Amino acid sequence: MTFFQRVWQSTAKIPQGRVTTYGDIARSIGTRDARRVGHALHANRNNQVPCHRVVFGDGSLAPGYAFGGPRVQKNKLLSEGVSFKSDGKVDLSQFFFHLGDFEQSKDIPD
């Protein structure tokens, strides 16, 4: 189980219609480095991980490295019921999903 795997597991736990931030994922797996979280998703952007449910701390989407374009990411979120504010950011006050505090490998299979 690599660090990336843990990131993907946490990301996969995000339900539809909800989003979370890189920083929250980072803390949920016991680190503070949000950049590695984003890096993990980047390394896996062609896989089945719902990276579109992961947004910046301010609710904005990835600038241009998204799995097919930020346009697609926004479209996916809208399809799941996530609404955007007038500034083009996700309303974290409604759709933010807290993964939990460092649950480590609780529900992560070996």
Place this chain on the structure above:
DNA sequence: TTCCTGACTTTAC
């Protein structure tokens, strides 16, 4: 192995 980089976040000016 060392050095550089990176889908980020937070504090300070």
Place this chain on the structure above:
DNA sequence: AGTAAAGCCAGGA
């Protein structure tokens, strides 16, 4: 409110 710099730590060359 907007811009700049620091912090974090593993992957890739």
